[in-house]
Amino acid sequence: MPEPEVPTPKKVLAEKKHAIPPELLPHIPIKELFEGYIERNVDKRLARAYDLDKYPLTQGKQGTGKTLGHQYYAYKRGLPMFLFCCYEDFILEKLFGDRTIKGGDVKFQETEFTKAIQNPSLILFDEINALSHANTIQFNTLLQNRCLFIKDAEDGRGKVFRLHPDCHIGFAQNPKSRKYVGGNIRSSNFLGRCVHITYPEFTKEQLDQAIIKRFPELTKKDRDMFIAFYGGIVETIEQGQIPIDVSIRQLINIIDFWIHGADLKESLEDGLICMTDSASQPKSKDALWRIAQAVWKELMKK
Ligand SMILES: Nc1ncnc2c1ncn2[C@@H]1O[C@H](COP(=O)(O)OP(=O)(O)OP(=O)(O)O)[C@@H](O)[C@H]1O
Ligand SMILES: [Mg+2]
Numbered sequence: 578m579p580e581p582e583v584p585t586p587k588k589v590l591a592e593k594k595h596a597i598p599p600e601l602l603p604h605i606p607i608k609e610l611f612e613g614y615i616e617r618n619v620d621k622r623l624a625r626a627y628d629l630d631k632y633p634l635t636q637g638k639q640g641t642g643k644t645l646g647h648q649y650y651a652y653k654r655g656l657p658m659f660l661f662c663c664y665e666d667f668i669l670e671k672l673f674g675d676r677t678i679k680g681g682d683v684k685f686q687e688t689e690f691t692k693a694i695q696n697p698s699l700i701l702f703d704e705i706n707a708l709s710h711a712n713t714i715q716f717n718t719l720l721q722n723r724c725l726f727i728k729d730a731e732d733g734r735g736k737v738f739r740l741h742p743d744c745h746i747g748f749a750q751n752p753k754s755r756k757y758v759g760g761n762i763r764s765s766n767f768l769g770r771c772v773h774i775t776y777p778e779f780t781k782e783q784l785d786q787a788i789i790k791r792f793p794e795l796t797k798k799d800r801d802m803f804i805a806f807y808g809g810i811v812e813t814i815e816q817g818q819i820p821i822d823v824s825i826r827q828l829i830n831i832i833d834f835w836i837h838g839a840d841l842k843e844s845l846e847d848g849l850i851c852m853t854d855s856a857s858q859p860k861s862k863d864a865l866w867r868i869a870q871a872v873w874k875e876l877m878k879k
């Protein structure tokens with residue numbers, strides 16, 4: 578007789594209570610930052626990765642909520658957060674401190690970052706694809722060993738800095754695409770140390786929810802029109818293969834202008850439509866205007 582199959586029992590993680598030193602408390606993201614925030618499934622995936630001490634690398638188009646997602650996790654867990662925006666020459670070592678000459682002696686001044694990594698915290702390295710390959714290598718060591726030797730520390734004697742078990746490290750990037758030309762593709766030894774969370778576009782329902790939360794005074798009729806316009810733009814960009822990306826950011830900007838008294842045409846132009854000029858795609862402008870005219874009849878007289 579075959580043995581009855583017993584399903585693998587699943588583990589449940591207990592939520593941790595973190596003791597944060599007073600000087601790091603001001604770095605915990607504040608509630609006000611998330612007033613219009615809507616929780617999506619991707620937030621749960623990011624939280625799971627962090628809770629299990631992985632190194633999440635969030636990726637996706639502009640405005641899909643990557644950076645804010647990491648901040649939201651830090652807020653929910655009460656973790657001080659440090660955000661570093663990477664660039665080609667960004668050197669991880671420099672975050673630990675710097676040498677100065679005092680009275681002829683070499684002095685190494687440790688930074689707040691060293692305090693942060695030795696406590697429960699969240700360190701986000703944003704725009705990681707801007708970093709040069711050579712400067713990524715130190716990250717591999719830090720992630721692998723959870724410690725880094727800084728040779729200038731201790732006034733030149735060198736010191737090993739160890740990460741606190743609850744120091745979380747995450748990354749975010751816009752992968753290279755037809756629409757996003759900046760940045761490098763990270764090598765597989767770096768990518769292999771991360772877990773990869775791709776940020777989806779906001780669905781129509783999520784946009785609706787986010788707009789209600791952010792602009793509660795907006796009537797349903799107006800909200801539907803702005804969302805219909807945005808949906809039409811996304812479709813037109815897709816079908817016409819226009820090399821720009823739009824996101825909830827542009828939708829919010831348009832409504833922000835309009836609700837603060839700007840006329841509709843200027844709100845649409847400054848919030849979204851003139852992005853075509855910035856991206857050297859002026860010919861696409863008419864296609865986007867046609868969407869606006871289909872939603873708001875008053876724009877026919879443009
Ligand atoms: N979960 C959410 N609920 C409501 N609004 C959100 C949410 N996530 C993001 N937003 C809105 O989208 C904007 C852009 O989010 P965020 O800066 O995190 O995008 P990003 O993916 O990091 O973009 P980029 O690739 O350009 O850095 C936020 O300022 C906020 O207005
Ligand atoms: Mg970002």
